[in-house]
Amino acid sequence: MEIRGATLLPARREDIELRTADGLTLVGELAVPAHRDPVATLVTLHPLPTHGGFMDSHILRKAAARLPALADLAVLRFNTRGTVSPRGTSEGAFDGGALERHDVAAAMAFVRARGLPHPWIVGWSFGTELALKYGREHDIDGAILLSPPLHRATPDEVAAWAGDDRRLIALIPEFDDYLRPAEAVERFSSVPEATLIPVEGGKHLWVGESQTRRVLDEIVGAVNPSASPLPTEWDGPLG
Template sequence: MQIRATTVLPAERRAVTLHTADDLRLVGELALPEGRDPVATLVCLHPLPTAEGMMDSHVLRKAAFRLPALADVAVLRFNTRGTSSRHGTSEGEFGEGETERFDVAAAIEFAEFEGLPAPWLLGWSFGTELALKWGCDPEVAGAILLSPPLHRATDADLDTWGRSGKPLVALVPEFDDYLRPDEARRRFARVPQAEVIGVEGAKHLWVGEPYVRRVLNEVVERVAPKAAPLPQEWDGPYERDTFSTPA
């Protein structure tokens, strides 16, 4: 069977609640490999909630639907404060990327408490700003940034990542609405270890299965390289995501 936009591969999935230091409860889901220990973990930071970003934004949803089975990667998704999805609404109000520092910390702490191995941040758009501003934590192995706009993140934030030496990978669409590959290379030059990858033909929202596959393969090459490249077919059991629209 070919893996399609709506394919859901087997995983152990459970709803989780993240508790922030400012006393909010955030809605989330943890997807684990079925019957096996994960080799790495993705902590997903979604796009801008005021522009319909949420934990179910399609690339993050597909990571949770595929990577536990295909790469033995645990995937933690959650709605930042005030954000709603089909999983529910997190408490609090949108904080313009500032009070969300507590949300990022809560997710990292949850991964540590659960004993999840090698947590990598996977940020998309607004989520990349949260990763850059608040995610350079001793517990974090590195960060992968999808469509980073570099609006809220400052040069000082980039310098913090540079000093950390932690891997930082930016996937930048050729036709991004906010930051394109050449400018991204210039901005990320402050981080000596940063890897900026321009993706031909892609746009900010990564619409289309070929671009989703490219993103997930780039992710797996960093966090679970033995599983790369990901297969495009699956011979085992599967389900279909009846709640979502293919993107």
């Protein structure tokens, strides 16, 4: 069968809770390969919750639905403070990216406690701001930025990644609403090691199966190259 938007492939899925340093409980889900240990871990940070972003934003939901089976990856999704999804509501209130520092730290503490291997932060839109601002504080292999708007991450916070051993990869949609490829080259010029990937025809929300596949292929190509390119068909049980 062809893998499409609603396809749910096999995985071990667990509802989880994260506890922040300032005393909040955040709700989330961990998905890991059904019959083996993961080779790497994606810690996903969702788009802006005040504009509809949450742990089920479609790229992150599809990553959790597909990548444990197709690429042996663990996928951690969670709602940042004050964010609502079908999984539930995380305590607290949206803080514009400031107190969300604790949310990122809580997710990384969970990864350490579970012994999940080779964590990568994958941020989308608002989630890229959190990745840029706070990712360097944690033991990660790298960060992947999907549609970074660079609204909240300051030039100094971006430049702080210069010389860092961890990889910084940004997917820049050709028709992004906030940051397009030519401007991205300028805005990330302070980090010569950064890999900028312009995506022809791409848009900020990555709508459509072709854009979903492109994004997931780029993620897997960075995190577990042996599983790239991802198959477009599945011959087996569903999740």
